[in-house]
Amino acid sequence: EPEVTQTPSHQVTQMGQEVILRCVPISNHLYFYWYRQILGQKVEFLVSFYNNEISEKSEIFDDQFSVERPDGSNFTLKIRSTKLEDSAMYFCASDSGGLETQYFGPGTRLLVL
Amino acid sequence: AQKITQTQPGMFVQEKEAVTLDCTYDTSDQSYGLFWYKQPSSGEMIFLIYQGSYDEQNATEGRYSLNFQKARKSANLVISASQLGDSAMYFCAMGDGYKLSFGAGTTVTVRA
Numbered sequence: 001e002p003e004v005t006q007t008p009s010h011q012v013t014q015m016g017q018e019v020i021l022r023c024v025p026i027s028n029h030l031y032f033y034w035y036r037q038i039l040g041q042k043v044e045f046l047v048s049f050y051n052n053e054i055s056e057k058s059e060i061f062d063d064q065f066s067v068e069r070p071d072g073s074n075f076t077l078k079i080r081s082t083k084l085e086d087s088a089m090y091f092c093a094s095d096s097g098g099l100e101t102q103y104f105g106p107g108t109r110l111l112v113l
Numbered sequence: 114a115q116k117i118t119q120t121q122p123g124m125f126v127q128e129k130e131a132v133t134l135d136c137t138y139d140t141s142d143q144s145y146g147l148f149w150y151k152q153p154s155s156g157e158m159i160f161l162i163y164q165g166s167y168d169e170q171n172a173t174e175g176r177y178s179l180n181f182q183k184a185r186k187s188a189n190l191v192i193s194a195s196q197l198g199d200s201a202m203y204f205c206a207m208g209d210g211y212k213l214s215f216g217a218g219t220t221v222t223v224r225a
Contacts (some may be wrong), residue, residue: 043215099146104158
């Protein structure tokens, strides 16, 4: 059964450093998403991406965040200068559009020290 | 803007019994989807069940059923015949075609 994959599973970084989180969405899906979940809190939408463009982004997704689909399979989230409050689980998700089910990857647990 | 409310922070259920998790939502959209996800302690988000706003019949997937009451804007999840492996956090979410908005979640603990 196809699944969304994410790497790395865990990442520890120093405040101010850049991190890139990687995702491989389900191959026939066209819409890609990033969400984050701060420990013990609810899942929050960051950004959606379709046809090499951002479709929608939340207030959390400020200038320090960017997304990219560098090739036909990977989808990345870059945080330029990490802050302590960026520590969270980051989930990638994908679907085939409309109101179809979004399938989530296993997440990357980011810890900023 | 969409808002999802889950009022039960935690619930205990006896093994083999049924449990109902409450979810209410608020939206001005006519077309939307309602989803339930399970998050075990390992952290992944597992899709359980989906209900479209225009679906007249309640969705069912194995032991999961969604009690959809559109006029009351509620989408409660019913888990029948609870198993120890059902112990997890459960999130209700609403999709508008661009993103999912999640509730705060309900922790379910199944007792043997």
